[in-house]
Amino acid sequence: MRFKPQSMVEQTSDLTTRQQNILEELNNCADEISGQQLHRALIEGSYHIGLTTVYRHLRTLQQKGLVRCRNLPTGEALYSPVNRDEHHLTCVDCGRTLVLRSCPIKNIELPKAQTKDFELLFHTLEFFGLCKNCHQRQKGI
Numbered sequence: 001m002r003f004k005p006q007s008m009v010e011q012t013s014d015l016t017t018r019q020q021n022i023l024e025e026l027n028n029c030a031d032e033i034s035g036q037q038l039h040r041a042l043i044e045g046s047y048h049i050g051l052t053t054v055y056r057h058l059r060t061l062q063q064k065g066l067v068r069c070r071n072l073p074t075g076e077a078l079y080s081p082v083n084r085d086e087h088h089l090t091c092v093d094c095g096r097t098l099v100l101r102s103c104p105i106k107n108i109e110l111p112k113a114q115t116k117d118f119e120l121l122f123h124t125l126e127f128f129g130l131c132k133n134c135h136q137r138q139k140g141i
């Protein structure tokens with residue numbers, strides 16, 4: 001059993017073992033991963049779990065506000081722990097991704113009138129553009 005900070009234990013106490021395995025795997029992963037990559041990692045860690053079950057648990061974890069998900073222009077969804085507040089700049093051509101050093105909207109205030117009936121769990125923010133290589137290739141430089 002790996003040591004977990006107190007807040008983490010409280011947060012995850014109502015999770016099933018499977019969901020805790022998944023959350024742990026996401027936390028161990030330095031980068032965000034797709035459901036399929038996560039599934040492969042779990043299988044390699046000798047957990048017997050189906051891909052559909054992985055997606056079902058990911059959805060539950062998202063609903064509990066523990067896992068965030070973002071969709072790439074390719075339609076692929078990537079998952080990471082919600083406490084990792086990271087944003088990306090993605091090239092629409094080659095898909096190259098740059099992790100932004102800080103969250104530009106960390107302290108943003110949302111209109112209270114509109115959010116009062118919501119318990120905010122996480123946010124996503126995406127930037128898209130053309131990387132230098134793709135830009136030069138498109139311009140025929």
Ligand SMILES: [Zn+2]
Nearest residue numbers: 091094131134
């Ligand atoms: Zn590119």
Ligand SMILES: [Zn+2]
Nearest residue numbers: 085086103106
């Ligand atoms: Zn953020």
